[in-house]
Amino acid sequence: MVANTEPAGYQASSALKFAEPTSNKPIQAKPSGPNKLFANPGTTFGDWRDDLYRDGFAVIKGAIPLDRAEKYGDEMLSYLENFNGSMGFKRDDPSTIKTETLPVITEKGMITGYGVAHESFAWAIRQEPGVIEAFERVYDTKDLIVSFDAVNTSFPNRKDVKVNKPWPHQDQDPENPGFRCLQGLVNIFPNGDKDGGLIVCKGAHLLSEEFHKDFKDEPNKIWAWTHEWYGFTAEGMEWLKNKGCEWQKVNAGPGDLIVWDSRTPHYNVSPEGTQPRFCTYTCYMPAADATQEDLKRKKAAFENLQGTTHWPNAMHVGGIPVLRNGEPCPYNTNMPRKAPELTNRGFLLTGIPVHTVNAIKKHFATKNPKFMFLIHGDPHTGNAYLDKAGNPRFLDWQKFHIGSPFHDLSYFIVGALSVEDRRANEVAVIDHYLEALAKFGGPSLSTNDDDVMKEYAKATMAGMGWILTPYALQKKECVFPMCERYGAAIVDHKSIGIVKSLPDLE
Template identity: 60%
Template sequence: MSATTTVTETVQANPNLHGFGRMRLDGTDHQFGDFRDELARNGFAVVKGAIPREKALKYADEMYTWLENFKLGFDRNDLSTVHKDKLPVINEKGMCLHYGLPHENFVWGVRSEPGVVGAFEKIYDDEDLIVSFDAINFQFPNRTDIAPNKPWPHQDQNPEKHGFRCMQGLVNLLPNGPEDGGLIVCKGGHLVSEEFHRDMADEERIPAWTPEWYGFTDRGMKWLEDRGCKWEKVCAEPGDLLLWDSRTPHYNLSPKNSQPRFAIYTCFMPVADATQDDLIRKKDAFDRRVGTTHWPNAMHTGSNVAQRDGKEDPHNRDRPLNDPEFSERAFKLTGIPYIKAQA
């Protein structure tokens, strides 16, 4: 393609550019009449009301209660108590990864909501899914007690592995407008991902802890701009499910006004795309109540050892406050029922 190829021209020239699971999603034609058309065209979509609003606000209330139960002085009604010394360890991007949090009952409640699971069933045309044990996001406005959240535009996909590989998602639990922080995406960036990495093959990589992460340099950002890719802040209401192709460049913004941002990351994939070794590793992560990043096949697993000021947090815990209660359908999402007995 020429140096002036735009996103639209790329779509028109590659009608089968995106493969979601076992499906082929066309980037130009409206084949489904639902959010999947936006996923194909833009690389992201919002599924409105995946969880009823009042139920979503109840989950947000449980998140507040979880923070307060550390008894470090945080009070949801007093934003002056938002301070790293009064909270569990939450990084500048709002991520909380430890304390058994990925397995709290309210987190599993969100993951197993029918409207959330059902959206991924549509994407993959498959009901046999597994879910990530991913991070939870607590972002509060106007924080000065931690490092500023600087933009870190990236793809969550190895640039040497092309095509669709992972559908990322999060459930938004509080009102989230233009100034309330949250997800920002590069619209249509997934369409030109393969061309980008071909043209930028000589670009020095930003260091990353996993090859399944690619950070965009200023030169890369200019390349995307020249192809007509525009950055867009995704707004949402409580209970909305935000979805994006892992090839879509993205990052998150911090809230600017007075509204906190709460979200639970929810990524699914067909169990058929995981090996037995993946499922065994995933079971081990579940048994230890640790996280797995956004990869449902437990490509990476974490720990419950948070570091506070360079030392192990004395408030660490290795089990959730409230262990999950599973329906049969929800337990399948752990992947454990799909592990075959050893001969």
């Protein structure tokens, strides 16, 4: 991992890599726009959203170009062939499709362990512009976060796994009606009538609230491991049939994106012909719909390389136990086999930047009256110079204002010194500053005072403005080291945690 190409302020597992930022757009988590699906009943869109509104599902053709879809298919097959150093699976030899040659794959075709949610191909697919754009159009916002969901690698006619029986369900709390979540999957191989895949109950999402009122007190409810799941009984299936709802197999080509309303009853079936069914599950939601606790949980899941369900706010982290022969699979290291490379947009989708910016907002809005001084506001080494006698001098055109003195101090120290030099000399420099402050009439403060060091730690947050600096203003050779320095200081001082512990803003 290259230090000066990481998103600033972030220290991830060494299994994660980051590309250089491709955008300097500020991170502002905006709510869904006025054209969010179902916001205005009767609205027509003139595209696949009309299918989604009417039927509860839609197919977006060519969300990923064919050549890249084929590339992802090859990468997924290579993942299986090279799993645990190669256990014997060969893509061109059907006789090698068996439990002892593959990672644990459920009868539904899903791989949930092994860090697969953070595999290189999984993140590459999540970052595909055509996939993201579809969810942007539904939610009418570009400020999205993404789930860390499973992948599906279903092979036809397997006799060594349990039979995949229909499990009609909806992935939404019956007590919380209305459109709340759009699920999705990216199809990788040609997927026709006999190739397994998604089965949906067409139009049933529009009857969801009525259905659950009628079945509120049903005696034989199917057990659910979460309130955000409901299984349909035989009586429920009969109710849907009597309402004229029909079940439909959804076919798709390589690179097509299938989306469905979480209220839509659905399940999957296994392939019966010769074609495997491969797909990745992708789900996005507005960042503004996630609470700070959600974002904190999501950040931890990302850092620990954990998977989630389809809910992008990391409502549920982890997954079902990965068992091989009844015991925890010894090959489940919970680490991706190939490290993903996150683009700037990909990192935004983790929700971590939103989490950080919210802390910055709180920092500026919660001022400690004990530390209110006349300050400069933008001191950095670019404003410092030596006169002819070798004396340090400072020159800048700037309006002075009231604020914490540690804003100026931390901004200068962290920006002026390398990470290593700052860590070795930081306290000594702060002590020198505090002595000078007292000498020239300021209060007597000490680094031994807990509130002093907390105020200093809070003040380091201001340096995160460097992540928004356009290269037209500062060369990237300057921006990257500054991002690294301020990011490291924020991590060292646990600044975000200190700010988050402050009272919430009204």
